Amino acid sequence: MPAQISLEALKVLDAIDRHGSFAAAAEALYRVPSAITYTVQRLEEEQNIKVFEKQGRRMVLTPVGRMLLQHGRQILQATESLAEMAQRMAHGWEAQLTIAINGIFPIELIFPLIRRFQQVQPDIHLALRYETLAGTWDCLHENRADLVIGAPGLPPEGRSYDTLPLPLMPDDAFCYVAAPGHPICELEQPVKRDALRRFTSVVIPDSSTRLPALTYGLLESQPRLFVPDVDAKLKAHLGGLGIGYLPRFRAAPHLESGELVEIQVELVRSDHSHYVAWHSSNQGRALHWFIDALREQNPYAELLTESFA
Template identity: 85%
Template structure:
């Protein structure tokens, strides 16, 4: 089995290249010049390669040496990051935090919180993802998320969760909409369920993988267009592709400009209380930083109040 290239040898190559000479590298690494020379010679002998060659009075990297340095620096950076990650975890900070957001809400609402967090721990990876309906609980239950914002109703059994109710959905929080040229707008209101079944509904499917799926405002035998998120659903309504419920805060500006029309329908949409949710056993400092920040300020509630004001 061939000898492995040591991290020390890579550090020596990096120091020689950065500081311009063996002597300067030795000074930077607090070693004697002979130790630097020995490390390079050992590397060349063990692997039967030439790392440096003499040009005039200078020693320069060969193509092989340049390749070793390029990839070696990636390895050195990775080991440094690994060490920093281990130190953070030893002090309770996660290497990565995954936050799942109910697809009703635009993810950019929490960007100001993420920006603040970056000032505290800039090296922790933040993964933001959308989930829909029961999919919010499903991803938390299966460990695909550390924190869920806007999980509807009660959590599934089998795990212990901490919950913080969020006043996201108030009375009249949803409106049934269509583009003004859509034929449903010509019908007498409230439009009966039998009449609504004739028209395509725009739907964001439940993202749950294991838990029973939830649906709101759908009728049997109604044709459907499935879209990935609320932005796509809004655009589908604006394009006249279908009808259905939208959060009022998302629809309000378009209703005000006449680009959408609110339809009174013979359907009652009942929504659950929404929660901030996480596993009780998760004591990660990044997780609890976001929990505390969301307790102090609820940007989602502020967004919904602005939507109500536009009515």
């Protein structure tokens, strides 16, 4: 089995290629030229390969040497990133922060905060994900996210959470909609529950895996069309594929244009409270940077305030 290639050998190859000669590489690495030559010869002997070959007066990389350099630079960059990551974690910065957002809220609202954060810590990985209904609490409960935005209702028992409340949604925060040509539009309003059961409801399933799932506006034995997110749900309604609730701020432009019709129904939604939430024990600096930023200027609080003023 060939001996492992040392990081020192990869650094030498990188320096020779960057600076054009063994002598220049030695100067850049603060070594004597013989040390550079010895490192290359040892690499070739241990791997039984030829890394450099002579062309006229110059030593150039062989195809094998070029491959080693290409992949070696990736390894050098990864080790450098690993060292930086270790330093950040030693000073309280997480290697990655995962933020889960309630799927009814536009994900792009958090982009300005992310842009500000990248100016502070450009090397920390950020992961955004959508969750639905109880799935927002579930992903925090099961440690799939560090911070959740728009978790509905009160937090589940069994864990200690800190929360930042968003403005309460009013009773008409959601509207029951259908495409204007849908058969439900011909019925007398408010449409009774038994009549609603005849029509397919467009549904985003609760993303919870452990906590009890939530449902709103669904009736027993009602046919359902499951879709992945609010954008797909909106398009399904516009396409006349089914009926159901949409956040009013999502539906409003299409109600105004006549592409959707609001239907009065004998159903009531009650999910008016939403929270920003995180584990009380999590003291990560990236997490608390975002918490402080959301306290200072929360785009989702502004959305709710502006949409339902």
